[in-house]
Amino acid sequence: MTKRGMQVLITSSVVFGILIIVVVAGLPLYVFPRVDERQYTDAIFVLGPSLQSRVSIARSMVDAGLSDSIVISVPAGGSSDEWTRQACDGETSYLVRCFTPSPFTTEGEARYISELSAERGWNKITVITATYHVSRARFVIEQCYSGQLEMVNDAASLPLTVWVAQYIYQTGAFFKAIGSSCST
Structure with a gap:
């Protein structure tokens, strides 16, 4: 050679x-990632994007009597999910609150979670997000929210290309999150 x-x-x-x-x-x-059992919680937060699979998990938890509040992160233009659009417009029987975090990032969502939980006296919340996002979302939210946090994953099947892209994105975003703190 x-x-x-x-x-x-x-x-x-x-x-x-x-x-x-x-x-x-x-x-x-x-x-x-480490995910938690679905159990009673003061509120269920669905992190963006508000995909139907994530919203369905929240709805099934409410239907099972595990909470009566769903809080959904939606982009400025609104959700592409029909049920979420109706819920955000107050057209469902569920108690739903929709918000657009500023900025539209996990950190923006974490700040809003902390502020709304303090305002409502929520001491235990459940957050639903994609499997690949659970660990970083937990890390970021724990910097802002001092109550009990339960993480539930949306285990929707994803193509390999999404996993590769998310490995790269989540790794970079983790390094960014390590260097920042919650400023509510």
Whole structure:
């Protein structure tokens, strides 16, 4: 093997090794995060985007008597989910509050969660988000909210391309979150 060939082999092996380490290290954060049992809670927060699968989890929890309040994070233009649009317009039997965090980020959602919970006297909340987002959302919300926090994942099936993109995005966002604090 030539010297150039050996350098390429070593470089490729190092890059592949780092990639394997990143994927394995991300498994407990993004693929198999710590999630909590669904139990009674003062309010259920659905983090954005307000996908039908996440809203359905919140509705099933209310139907099971685990809460009577659903709070949904929606983008400035509103939700693409029909039930969420109706709920935000007050057209459902559920007690729903919709909000657009400022900024429309996990940190903006965490600040709103903290403010609304303090205003309402909520000491125990449940947050529903995508599986890949659970660990980072828990980290960010715990910086703002001092009550008991339960995290429930939306385990909707996702294509490999979404997982790859989320591994990259969530890792970068985790580093950003580590360097910031909740400023309510």
